Amino acid sequence: MKSKNLKVEGRRFITIRPDKCTGCGLCEYVCSLEKNGFPNPSLSRIRVIRLAPLLNIAMTCRFCNDPPCVDACPRMALRQSEDGNLILVNEERCDGCGWCIQACPYGGLIMDPYKNVVSVCDLCGGEPKCVDFCPEEALEIVSSDEEANKIFGSALEELPKEIEKMSMLIKKRDLSEIFARAEERAENLERKFEELRRRGIL
Numbered sequence: 001m002k003s004k005n006l007k008v009e010g011r012r013f014i015t016i017r018p019d020k021c022t023g024c025g026l027c028e029y030v031c032s033l034e035k036n037g038f039p040n041p042s043l044s045r046i047r048v049i050r051l052a053p054l055l056n057i058a059m060t061c062r063f064c065n066d067p068p069c070v071d072a073c074p075r076m077a078l079r080q081s082e083d084g085n086l087i088l089v090n091e092e093r094c095d096g097c098g099w100c101i102q103a104c105p106y107g108g109l110i111m112d113p114y115k116n117v118v119s120v121c122d123l124c125g126g127e128p129k130c131v132d133f134c135p136e137e138a139l140e141i142v143s144s145d146e147e148a149n150k151i152f153g154s155a156l157e158e159l160p161k162e163i164e165k166m167s168m169l170i171k172k173r174d175l176s177e178i179f180a181r182a183e184e185r186a187e188n189l190e191r192k193f194e195e196l197r198r199r200g201i202l
Helices: 026-036 068-072 099-103 129-133 145-171 176-198
Strands: 013-016 047-052 055-059 078-080 087-089 109-112 117-120 139-142
Touching (some): 026 047, 026 129, 068 078, 129 139
Antiparallel strands (some): 047 055, 109 117
């Protein structure tokens, strides 16, 4: 996979709809394939956090207007791009201290375990592969914290209803709908894998 060198215009970042995310982790594999040439979730710039069977979230850089990661770096290895839309890492200056990771409130930076330097999402030059390959279309590109919070909040509001519905089906021992949804999600995932194979990525 090779990212196109597209300019990222204006603040844009990836957010998650936790009501759609299954925690499959395909976004992590696709990201590491795109950036490192082989699938290794520990190298992914997007991370899936599996909080509960029905609650998964993905975290990546939100390109803050006043990024605390940049301020926290004692070696000035991080800076905002000239247009302020991306966080750039100077790997020669980075000594892997991890202060930027601790400073980020969104879990947006990762430590490359091979290089011992931090890595951060760059939106694949404007066409993020994680969004493209998410089998449930749970990842979206937004341009403001308000928009991200609204998407996240509305999804969380629906979660209790989904839990209640699942509980009722289980109590009635009516598992047909649960199995049908699981089969649909498995098929969605397989379609994305097939697309990766068709493109010669896997």
